[in-house]
Every structure is written in structure tokens, then in C-alpha cells.
Amino acid sequence: MPELPEVETVRRQLAGTLIGRTIERITLRRTDVIRGAGPRRFRETLRGQTVEALDRRGKALIVRLSDGVALLVHLGMTGRFCLAPPGVPLAEHTHMIAYLADGGRLVFRDPRRFGHLELTCADALDETETLRNVGIDALAPEFTAARLSEALAGRTAPIKAALLDQRRFAGVGNIYACEALFRAHIDPTALCGELDAQQVKALHRALRAVLRASIAAEGTTIADYVNGNGVPGGFQRRLRVYGREGEACPSRGCTGTIARIVQSNRSTFYCPLCQRA
DNA sequence: CGGACAACCTGGTTGC
């Protein structure tokens, strides 16, 4: 489900509704989604904490609490972190419930359980399991075309695989990697070293543009992603290649057909005609 | 070291 735009959408919505509210108690229905502390310490540390801010780095959500405590949320493929509607039974696969002092319920739900919650100190974020291998955010002002160029330098992997690597810059997943490569007219199978400076610049611009456009549309919903208010995103209608195998290439004047190939076990969608190394 | 690949999970869809 969640790449940078989807996590950013959740962050913005929760920032609007959660800041200043206090956790009264925590219920864990499964403990294997918890990191950084055992279940008992997890519950006891969060009890009585007030939400002060919500931040994000790449695909990770950072909930900053009173007392210098932080809760890191990674949604994996199917995770949701949102307020449960009042008066309705909690959905299946709800692993953690934070009962708020005002009666609200903040829940973590994740059928596939690739996501997790990690408890940490706000000043130790870089050492956490969730963030220790995560580079700068792909929408941070410091992530310039020059930084992208550095990130790709010396690599021999195909560019598509390099975009999914969160270590040098973070937030790009399978959908937006495909979409950015299409917008920049770059062949996803091209090796990093084969791109010239102009292509790297075009790719940087395409990455930032597609991430921003998706945030403006409140993210992409393929199957079951919903934002903090339970509403699906709108960007799936504006995807140009992802999930569009067999359709005509949407580039003006291009007569190609969108193809699907597999790269490092993930689907890549692209136009073999207008995306060139 | 980097890169390819399997593994981790559940659920929905497809095809026989």
C-alpha cells in the first residue's frame, strides 16, 4: 500500500486531528508487530503520553510524544494507522489499539503484518531498526539532482532497482519508480551507469513531480489503502503505466503498448518504445 | 562490496 505520498497523506490528516490528544491505555492483540520494547514496556511507556507532532522520513511515520518518546510506524504493504470510527467493532487484523483519553481509538491494522510499530527515544531515531538504513527523504529540499547523481554513482544495478533502495534516499516504491521512469522517458532496465547527466536531472524532476502530484491527490489506492479518514486516494486514476499492461502508451504521438516485466521479483510497467536508455 | 533471490504473511483474483 504505502509509499511516500500515502504515508504523507496519513501524516497530514493525523497531524490535523491527533496533536494534543492523550493516550489513556494501549491494547496489543498481537505482540509480534512491536519493536524496540517488549509488550509490557510498550504499553506502560505509551500510557499517559500526549501527541506533540507527526513527522515522516521516507515511508516511516514518526509520532512524537511527550517525555521525548517517539513511536515509529511502518505500514509495510497493507498497514493502516488511523482513528477507528466510533461505535463500530474493530476490524479484523487490528493489532494495536491506543485508547485516547477523549474516547477516540487510534489503531494499527495490518493483515499481512509486514509493517510494525517501534518505540524509541526521539533523540535516537537514527539508531532504530526502522530508520537506521533509511536515507534522506525524497522530498526533502536537500535531495537535489546532484544528490540523486551521487546516489547512483558506482552502482551497476538497473535504475528501477536502485530507485527502490531506501538507503541513500527514501520514499520511492514500486508504483512511483515506474511512474517517474516513464515521465523521464528512461528505460527501467538501463543500468545506473548508463544514464547521462541530463537523464539524471530529468529523473530527479520526474520523481519530485510525481510524488507531489500524488500527495495532492491524497495518494494511490490499488486495493485497500485508505487515508487517516478511511477515504481512498485519487492518484490511481492518474497513473500512466503502473497496472496498465496492454494499454496504449499515453505519451503524445507514441504508438507503443505498455509492457510488464519482472525486475528483482517486482513488476515493472513501462513503454518499450518511448522509454530508452 | 553490490546485486539477485527467497522468505516473511494474508487475501483477492484467475484459470482449469
Next chain:
DNA sequence: TGCAACCAGGTTGTCC
């Protein structure tokens, strides 16, 4: 209808 195979927004460990 039933069931197996395949697919899915991510990350990590293992092997080369």
C-alpha cells in the same frame, strides 16, 4: 463449485 496458482503498495537475510 473447488482448488491451485499467481498476484499485491515492502524489507531483510542469505548466497554468490
